[in-house]
Amino acid sequence: MTVQLPKLRSPVLSGDAEIVGTVITARFRGTADIEAKPELDQYVKALHDEALRVTATKVQIDLRELEFMNSSSFKVFVTWLAQVQELPAEQQYRIHFLSNPNMHWQRRSLAALSCFAVDLVTIET
Amino acid sequence: METRPFFHLVFRPNIKLVSTVRRFTGEFYRRVLVDQELASRLALATHELLENAVAYANDAETAIRIEIEGDLLSVKTWNRAAQDRVNDIRSSIDEVMAAPDPDAYYQSQMTAASKRKEGSGLGLARIRHEAEMNLSYEIENDKVCVRAVAKIVGGLNP
Numbered sequence: 001m002t003v004q005l006p007k008l009r010s011p012v013l014s015g016d017a018e019i020v021g022t023v024i025t026a027r028f029r030g031t032a033d034i035e036a037k038p039e040l041d042q043y044v045k046a047l048h049d050e051a052l053r054v055t056a057t058k059v060q061i062d063l064r065e066l067e068f069m070n071s072s073s074f075k076v077f078v079t080w081l082a083q084v085q086e087l088p089a090e091q092q093y094r095i096h097f098l099s100n101p102n103m104h105w106q107r108r109s110l111a112a113l114s115c116f117a118v119d120l121v122t123i124e125t
Numbered sequence: 126m127e128t129r130p131f132f133h134l135v136f137r138p139n140i141k142l143v144s145t146v147r148r149f150t151g152e153f154y155r156r157v158l159v160d161q162e163l164a165s166r167l168a169l170a171t172h173e174l175l176e177n178a179v180a181y182a183n184d185a186e187t188a189i190r191i192e193i194e195g196d197l198l199s200v201k202t203w204n205r206a207a208q209d210r211v212n213d214i215r216s217s218i219d220e221v222m223a224a225p226d227p228d229a230y231y232q233s234q235m236t237a238a239s240k241r242k243e244g245s246g247l248g249l250a251r252i253r254h255e256a257e258m259n260l261s262y263e264i265e266n267d268k269v270c271v272r273a274v275a276k277i278v279g280g281l282n283p
Contacts, residue, residue, distance in 0.1 A: 012144065033144050034176060068147065070172055075238045075245035082239035104165030108255040115228075116235050 005050050010039040017047065024051055027062040032073035040073050044080050056093045063110075064100040074109060081117040097123045131157070133190040138182040138204065147172040150191065158198075160279030170256040170273050171200050173248040178202040178271070181210045193281075199274045200258075205267045214269055217249055218260050227254040 001019055008015030008028070013036035017026040026047055032040055051059050061077075063069075084092055097113070099106040107125075114121045131153070136142055150171045154164035171189070178187045182204035190201045206214070224230035231247075231254035238245050252258050258273040 031144050033172070034140055034180075035144075068144070068169075068172065070176060071245045071247040071251050072176075074251070075241075075247055078235045078247075079239045082236075104162045105169050105255070108166075112231060112235065112255065115232060 001054055003050060004053070005043075005046055008039055008043040010036040012036050013040060015040075015043055017050075019054060019056070022055065022057040023060060024054070024056050024058075025060040025062060027065070029065040031067045032069040034070055034072050037070075037072045037076065041076050044076050048080055048083060051093050052091065055091075058094040058096055060096045060098060062098040063103075063106060064098055066100075066106075067103065068105065069109060077113060078116060081113060081120060084120055085117055092120065095121050097121065099123060099125050101125050131191045131193060133188065135186055135188045137185055138179040138187045140176065140179050143172060143175045143179055146175055146189065150189070153191070157281055158277065158279065159282055160277075163275065163278055166256040166258070167198065167200065167275060170252045170258050170275075173252050173256075174200060174202045174271055174273060177214075177248055178204040178269075181206045181214075183207055183210075183267070193277070196277050197274050198277050199272055201270055201272045203268065203270050206269050208267065211264055211267060211269055214262060214271065215264060218262050218271070221249045221253050222260055224253075227257075230254070 003017050003019040003024060005017045013028065013030040013032055015026060015028045017024055047059065081095065084095065097110050099110055110123045114123055134146065147168055151164065151168035154167045155161060158164045175189060184205040188203040192199050221230065231250045234247055234250040238247050249260060252260060252273055256275065258275045261272045263270040
């Protein structure tokens, strides 16, 4: 199975995804600031739709090359988590964040996301 | 108490410049502060403050000033804004700082943000919780100064 998701291309942020078995991995590189927010919003919505289409069990979000995320882009992930939480239990999938310990902001931001959706989110450093 | 200004930067409000200023100040914080985690928190707060200032500025200048006063580091932004925005800033900062538990408040704002169509409403709560900074403001007519303050842990690099 291949993932049917266009690449994310904004002047400051890029992203792509692949699927192995029932796990989708999406990688983000660059800066998720207000300039990238519209494209990020579209991309994460498409990622969610794709996860449902392929009945993914897990979506991995690789942020190891993400320099920064502002609050508008953070909200994109908050909204996505809320959407997954609202799905019937059999349609929900796990969300696993891959983080970079050298990007100190990631620890606090991802901890907040984990608290927001404690049953869905795991974090790997 | 001695007030030692580190720098004061004035630029034409342009949302695309905010990340540039964050990188510049981020490098500054990394060089000046021993605690690199604190440097990262300050850069995050600087970005959020500047985005707010630039987004709502209604004249040709936005300013940022970073100062050390004793063991406190403050990040101040200035801009001029329309009266309704001035009122929003005042009430938003009052609300954020009145919350007894910054973590619980941030989580409640995240829940609200997940249902909001426009804007995130998370920037100030993020500064208070993730950056662990206290917020205050000074308002004179349409001129708004927002101040975020953090305690310097680990000291300054020589």
